[in-house]
Amino acid sequence: MTGPAYEPAIQGERIALVDLLDRVLAGGVIISGDVTLSIAEVDLVTISLRALVTSISGLVEAMDESRENS
Numbered sequence: 324m325t326g327p328a329y330e331p332a333i334q335g336e337r338i339a340l341v342d343l344l345d346r347v348l349a350g351g352v353i354i355s356g357d358v359t360l361s362i363a364e365v366d367l368v369t370i371s372l373r374a375l376v377t378s379i380s381g382l383v384e385a386m387d388e389s390r391e392n393s
Contacts, residue, residue, distance in 0.1 A: 347376060347377075348376070348378040348381065349378065349381060350377075350381070351375065351376065351378075351381055351382070352375075352376050353373075353375055354372065354374040354376065355373050355374075356371075357369065357370070357371050357372070358370045
């Protein structure tokens with residue numbers, strides 16, 4: 324019996340950090356998350372994180388496109 328088939332999305336390709344950052348800033352990425360600190364199932368602190376990471380030029384282009392479509 325063999326294990327489950329697992330193939331990474333990018334096989335054998337290495338991406339430099341600079342290239343990865345360039346791709347993220349060109350398209351933008353949204354980071355969203357929630358952290359809750361609780362004791363005995365009583366929520367004490369809830370932290371919500373919402374962040375948009377993009378380049379200024381990418382944001383301006385997206386705003387221009389949304390204005391043209393409205």
